Amino acid sequence: MTVIAVFNQKGGVGKTTTTANLAAAMARNGMAPLAIDLDPQAHLTTLSGLKPRVERTVYSFFHSQTPLSELVTELPNQVNLIPAHMELAKVDMLLSQNRRDLRRLKKAMQDEMLAAGGTPVLIDCCPMLGVLSLSALMAADVVLVPVTAEYLAMNGAQQLDQTLNGLTAMGLHRPRKVFINRYQRGHITSEHVAAELAHRYGRDFCRTRVFESQSVMEGSGKNQDVFSYAPDSESAEDFSYLLDELIESQFIRTGH
Template structure:
């Protein structure tokens, strides 16, 4: 199934919120998604309730010791989501290993060699707000990118920069990277929110998600409870928005439909 990277080089735009809650929405459809935390701040790991004592049990050891990814998966004690956690020491990757092809392609090569994602195991990769070795690994490894853009001008600027970066990388990758720009923290009472939407639509056309994630207090609160939005406030606007987003991404073939048996499908519907 699909490997999705969530990236914007601006912080605080909803990357982690989107990676976590899209994974949770996929889980509700019968998938067994994995989250890979590529941010040294380790927010995804910490919301999932996973704290690594040392870098050794985290994604760092993929770079340091070529450790198999399957050995690094930990289960969230709250949501049950399979997460490969991050650690502060991950910030050293850029200086320790340089930017050679082998290192920026490491995650991609390992995911494919291990057949890590199967028909029923999508992977959501959460990135740090920098374009460096870690984010390049996420871009090289993914089938598609979601770029969350919180409805403000700096965040939109980050999106323009990513478009430039992707266009520069595509000849190296020898493919077009499927992308969707996702408006987050959208507050329709603010003129700026509509201005940013207009700019995105003019620049990126059909690559802008039709679904917008509204500013929602439950989404802001859920990390403090170590919960996904579906555990914390299943009837909230935030939960609805992430369900609608997943519907859109599945309908557009951006994320592959889960391969479920008829019994599994019926269990979910009932």
């Protein structure tokens, strides 16, 4: 199954809500996803309603070599989560950016067979390009890039191009898909950004647009994904369509 890094070098583009709701869509399709919160802000963990002790989070993997599989919590929506803690911010001081340290996450996932048996893995990345994000990009098979319908977010996606090109130069090519998030129908900026992204990324730009929605925000405030909070909403439909497109394009592979 596919390991997906959800990443953009600009904050506030919806990486966490994308991870949470795409994982929920997978769970509703019987895919038993694993989500890893690799952001020291721990927003995915908070959104999931968890307040774990630091030793029960992914920080313990980096600090104490705790096996990843011992840190998994099953959520009520059937998503498995490895939570984060603010102490995760210390990882950049604990580890260097040499290839051995950056491969620790990938090696552990392989050794523990966390992506085996048809299990998709989504990694919610922090926007800073340090040890954590580079570890996620090394571990990932593909990179999913949410871009909000605003010009600054589009610039963040362009910075990511440079990062992925750098990985390709190191022999670590990572296919990507870009999709527009918080899209506003008929809004001039939304339309212009969508057109620019479609031109820039071509086949790597998703047809599916995730519209601006109160359901996503309200659900997050109640520690629920959009399928749990408002299963008949337009946003639930958007994330279902996004998952379908990613599977149909074989960006997410469902085979063993």
